[in-house]
Amino acid sequence: MKNMTIILKKQIKDTLNNKAILIQFLLFPFMSAIMTFSVQIEGMPYDYFIKMFACMYIGMAPIIIASTIISEEKESGALKMLIYSNVKGKEYIGGIALYIVGGCLIGCFMMSLIASYSLLEMIIFLLISLIGMLISVMIGSIIGIMTSSQMKASSWSIPMMIIFSFIPMISSFNESFKKIGFLFYTQQISEMINTLDLTSIQSFHMIWLVIYFILAFILFMLVYKKRLTHQ
Incomplete structure (x- = not known):
């Protein structure tokens, strides 16, 4: 727990010097506010843009932030120093996840206020956002560890972000595509967010997300052990 806290504090401090990361935390909440307040179409739900941008936020921001942080620390040698200091993989990803998910949840909280949701x-x-963000953090972390530089991490992160974030939006307009989108965790997140009703959320959504999280976590631990601790 001590190592996780140290990593968390380090990332919060680094945010002040890394405006690109700060923008990722703020971009989608800001865009959702602009669109919600400026675009009003008859028959369109008031929180339409909140739900749309929330899914994109969950599928994009944690991936790019995690991959950027880890690839940057690999290049600078900071990650190697942490490993030599006996920081375990689960402690490292725990600190990174706390930082990213915490920052993104603040953004989602702002979006829920804009949408005027009940308590x-x-x-x-x-809660739905939290689950999706944890999976996205794992995916971004895997990319960051597997790539050798920030540039390569970005080249891998961008296609993944596009796939995961735009699939729910495309599925909402195309029923045939929705059958393919079902295989992606962001589609499950989208369907749950569009409902926001515990009685309407089906168990297979949660089961699918749990499976995604477990697989992503196991893959991260394998990659972390193979790529870093054995170098």
Whole structure:
């Protein structure tokens, strides 16, 4: 727990010097606010843009932030020093996840306020967002560890971000594509966010997300052990 806290504090401090990371935390909440307040179409739900941008936020921001942080620390040698200091993989990813998920949850909280959700709807919205963000952090962390530089990490992160974030939006307009989108965790997140009702959320959504998280975590631990601790 001590190592996780140290990593968390380090990342918070580094954010002040890394404006690119700060922008990722703020971009989608800001865009959702602009669109919600400026675009009003008859028949369109008030929180339409909140839900749309929330899914994109969950599928994009944690991936690019995690991959950027880890690839940058690999290049600078900071990650190697942590390993030599006996920081375990689960402690390292735990600190990174706390930082990223915490920052993104603040953004989602702002979005829920803009949407004027009730307390129950806000809690459900944040819990669903939390699960999706954890999976995205794992994916971004895997990319960061497997790539040898920030440039390569970005080249891998961008296609992944596009796939995971835009699939729910495309599925909402194309029923045939929705059958393919079902295989992606962001599609499950989208369907749950669009409901925000515990009685309507089906168990297979949660089961699918748990499976995704477990697989992503196991893959991260394998990659962390193979790529870093054995170098």
